[in-house]
Amino acid sequence: MTAARPNHWLLAALFPRWAVGWLLVAATSLTNDAAAVQPTPDAAAGLARSRVFSPAEATRLVAAHHSGPLTVDVPAIDAETAAILAAWEGDLAIDHLTTLEPAVAAALGRHRGPLSLCGVTTLSVESARGLAGHRGILWLDGLPTVSPAAAGGLADHQGPLVMNGVVVLLPAAGMALGRHAHWLSLARLDTVDRPLARSLARHSGPLSLDGIVQLTPPVAAELATLKHPLSLGGVVSLAPQTAAALADHRSLLALPRVFTLPVAVARSLADHQGTLSLPAVDRLSYDAAAALALHWNPRAFNALEFSGSQDH
Numbered sequence: 001m002t003a004a005r006p007n008h009w010l011l012a013a014l015f016p017r018w019a020v021g022w023l024l025v026a027a028t029s030l031t032n033d034a035a036a037v038q039p040t041p042d043a044a045a046g047l048a049r050s051r052v053f054s055p056a057e058a059t060r061l062v063a064a065h066h067s068g069p070l071t072v073d074v075p076a077i078d079a080e081t082a083a084i085l086a087a088w089e090g091d092l093a094i095d096h097l098t099t100l101e102p103a104v105a106a107a108l109g110r111h112r113g114p115l116s117l118c119g120v121t122t123l124s125v126e127s128a129r130g131l132a133g134h135r136g137i138l139w140l141d142g143l144p145t146v147s148p149a150a151a152g153g154l155a156d157h158q159g160p161l162v163m164n165g166v167v168v169l170l171p172a173a174g175m176a177l178g179r180h181a182h183w184l185s186l187a188r189l190d191t192v193d194r195p196l197a198r199s200l201a202r203h204s205g206p207l208s209l210d211g212i213v214q215l216t217p218p219v220a221a222e223l224a225t226l227k228h229p230l231s232l233g234g235v236v237s238l239a240p241q242t243a244a245a246l247a248d249h250r251s252l253l254a255l256p257r258v259f260t261l262p263v264a265v266a267r268s269l270a271d272h273q274g275t276l277s278l279p280a281v282d283r284l285s286y287d288a289a290a291a292l293a294l295h296w297n298p299r300a301f302n303a304l305e306f307s308g309s310q311d312h
Helices: 009-014 016-023 041-049 055-064 079-086 102-108 125-131 148-154 171-179 194-200 217-223 240-246 263-269 286-293
Strands: 275-278 283-285 303-306 309-311
Touching (some): 079 102, 102 125, 125 148, 148 171, 171 194, 194 217, 217 240, 263 286, 283 286
Parallel strands (some): 283 309
């Protein structure tokens, strides 16, 4: 596929049915097993790149493609063509579309499988509602923002929603996304204040906010109210007060880029109720290790995941 895919190894392990979309190679393999009936690979690739992409050409392209992700590099399609492409059973990437008409969105919403529309830069309410019918992981990495009304339409999407291009999000949009019951990734959203954090914490599924680098205690306290897994992959260090605020979180907490764990931070995180993932921590002092040991509680289903050795 055209756009880069997020490397959420932890969530992939927890939710393997979602991981298939991340692991597939982003390429199209066009063959000509029956050249008399099907176009040659070069001809099929040419069809995919032509500016005028008719339903007949889409039908021939799908017929020539036997396995693997289907990549269609066209700047525009109509609803009939979209319906033909949506019938493809597998990964579908149409990343050169910059706008999405409601009828086209509704047709693509009938696709079952990973769908990448990373070229789309604006999304109307009607188009968002059309895409909500899609079942599978949906990439919309080209959107720099999403309106509250469009967010409400996307909230009905039945599958992981990846909007890693969003850099600005109103609290009302975060609130509208709250009823989305699957994984939501906003990896470039690097500025989150308390109102936005409070609205995002209403989300009804796992949440990745891997663009946040600096996390204040008030924002951490709001995010800690999320009732589902939380990934903060941009945070590299924590103050004890921030760690104490995050400790109120009651589900999986992933801090994949925290490399060091001072004793005070370890003591604060030890109060966290749920799985605590610290895969980048490779050395711990004896006192920090002793503090984290208090986190493990099989009766509370607590767990600790990290890779490294104890520093004596």
